[in-house]
Amino acid sequence: MITSSHYALKQKIEFPISITTLSPLHIGQSDWIGNDESIAEVMKFQKDQENIPYIPGSTIKGVFRTHLERILRNSKLYYACDPISHSCSGDLKLKTSKADSGLCLACFMFGNTQFKGEISFTDFLPDSNVNLLQKTSTAITRDNGVAKRGALRTVECISPRTKFYGKIIINSDNLLYKGYLAAVIQDLNRQFITIGAFGSKGFGEIKIDAKKYLKWSPGEINPEVVEIDSLRKTLRKFIDEMEESN
Ligand SMILES: [Zn+2]
Numbered sequence: 001m002i003t004s005s006h007y008a009l010k011q012k013i014e015f016p017i018s019i020t021t022l023s024p025l026h027i028g029q030s031d032w033i034g035n036d037e038s039i040a041e042v043m044k045f046q047k048d049q050e051n052i053p054y055i056p057g058s059t060i061k062g063v064f065r066t067h068l069e070r071i072l073r074n075s076k077l078y079y080a081c082d083p084i085s086h087s088c089s090g091d092l093k094l095k096t097s098k099a100d101s102g103l104c105l106a107c108f109m110f111g112n113t114q115f116k117g118e119i120s121f122t123d124f125l126p127d128s129n130v131n132l133l134q135k136t137s138t139a140i141t142r143d144n145g146v147a148k149r150g151a152l153r154t155v156e157c158i159s160p161r162t163k164f165y166g167k168i169i170i171n172s173d174n175l176l177y178k179g180y181l182a183a184v185i186q187d188l189n190r191q192f193i194t195i196g197a198f199g200s201k202g203f204g205e206i207k208i209d210a211k212k213y214l215k216w217s218p219g220e221i222n223p224e225v226v227e228i229d230s231l232r233k234t235l236r237k238f239i240d241e242m243e244e245s246n
Contacts, residue, residue, distance in 0.1 A: 010172075010217060010218060011172065011173035011215060011216065011217050012169060012170065012171060012172075012173070012215075012216055012217070012218070013169070013170040013173055013177075013178050013213055013214070013215050014167050014168070014169050014170075014213060014214045014216070014223070015167060015168040015181060015182075015185065015210050015213045015214075015228075016165070016166075016167045016210060016212070016213075016214070017060070017124070017165070017166055017167060017168060017185075017208060017209070017210045018163055018164065018165050018208075018209045018210070019055060019060070019124055019163070019164040019165075019166075019206050019207070019208055019209075020161065020162070020163050020164075020206065020207045020209070021158050021159070021160050021161065021162045021164075021205070021206055022160055022161075022192065022205040022206060022207060023160055023202050023203055023204065023205040024133060024135060024157035024158065024159065024160065024203050024204075025055075025157055025158040025162075025195070025196050025203065025204050025206065026043065026045060026135075026155050026156065026157045026158075026196050026197045026198060026203055026204065027045060027046045027055060027056070027059060027195070027196040027197070028043060028044070028045075028046065028196075028197055029044050029045070029046050029047070042134070042153070042154045042155075042156060043153055043154065043155045043156060043197075044156050045132060045156040045157065045158065048123070048125075052125060052126070052130070053126060053130060053132065053158060054123045054124060054125050054126070054164070055123065055124040055164050055166070055195070056123055056124075057120070057121030057122050057123045057124065057166060058121070059195050059196070060121055060124060060166070060195075060208075061110060061119075061121045063188070063193055063195065063208075064110070064121075064168075064181075064184050064188070065083075065106060065109075065110040067184045067187060067188060068080070068105075068106050068109065068110070068180060068184050069082075069083075069106050071180065071183060071184065071187070072104070072105055072106060072180075075239075076243055077096065077239060077242055077243060078094075078096060078104070078105045079095060079096050079097055079098065079100075079104045079105070080104050080105065080106040081098075081104045081106065081107060083106075083107070083112060087107065087112045087113065088102065088103040088104050088107040088112060089112075089114060090102055090103070091103075092115070094108060103115060105176065105180065108177075109177055109180065109181070118170060118171050118172065118174070118177055119168060119169070119170050119171075119177065119181065120168070120169050120171075121166065121167075121168055121169075122166040122167050122168075122169070123166060124164035124165060124166035125164060125165060125166065126158070126162055126163065126164050126165075127162070127163045127164075127165070130158065130162055131158070131159040131162065132156050132157065132158065132159075133156070133157045133158070133159050134154050134155070134156060134157075135154070135155045135157050136152050136153070136154055136155070155197075155198070157203070168181060173215060175234065175235060175238060176235075178213065178231060179231055179232065179234060179235025179238070180235065182213070182228045182229075182231040182232040182235065183232050183235060185208070185210045185228055186228060186229070186232055188208045189207075189208060189209060189210070192205050192206075192207065193205070193206050193207075193208060194206070210228060211227065211228055211229075212225050212226065212227055212228060213225075213226055213228055213231065214226075
């Protein structure tokens with residue numbers, strides 16, 4: 001028999017996120033391979049089946065993970081592995097130091113090669129009438145990142161001041177997951193972030209924005225709406241108490 005407490009365990013959390021482009025944005029199609037034969041005349045922007053340009057959720061997930069790792073490396077309580085040189089492996093339990101077995105909080109939240117992670121990101125779709133610009137750029141091959149001498153290519157870009165919408169979904173109502181996500185969102189709200197190609201040429205500056213999160217159970221129509229700021233304060237209080245008792 002399923003009781004109300006079973007439903008409580010299955011509560012989900014959603015963070016509706018908006019992304020605004022501040023400079024031209026180019027995110028290449030993932031099937032593009034940087035060898036000479038396949039270099040097309042136009043570097044196309046990533047598009048879905050209906051030919052609508054979008055920002056893949058994995059791109060934004062990468063931004064969030066990198067920032068969470070930065071926060072966790074300054075934390076006395078939790079640990080973040082370096083996913084490039086030494087990713088976590090082993091048991092599904094939270095490890096708090098390099099010596100422990102299990103997964104760090106970043107791998108728990110965002111996953112690694114062996115574990116899917118508790119948080120997922122939808123793709124980010126633009127508001128209506130999205131404007132694609134054509135810009136000319138020196139060709140860059142993906143394998144070595146070196147500009148091909150003399151070759152100019154046309155790059156499809158999203159114009160500045162375009163808004164994209166998507167959301168982050170957490171599978172369980174866990175204070176650590178939602179609290180740290182709120183902390184990352186608030187930090188990212190306050191800074192300029194670069195995604196996509198040609199960042200060194202001033203492309204890809206974005207602003208991430210989210211102010212509320214939604215809390216709901218499957219079958220529920222009206223989610224509870226909570227301010228992200230209050231969530232971050234709750235997490236800070238929890239962490240302060242944990243640090244004092246350690
Ligand atoms: Zn890890």
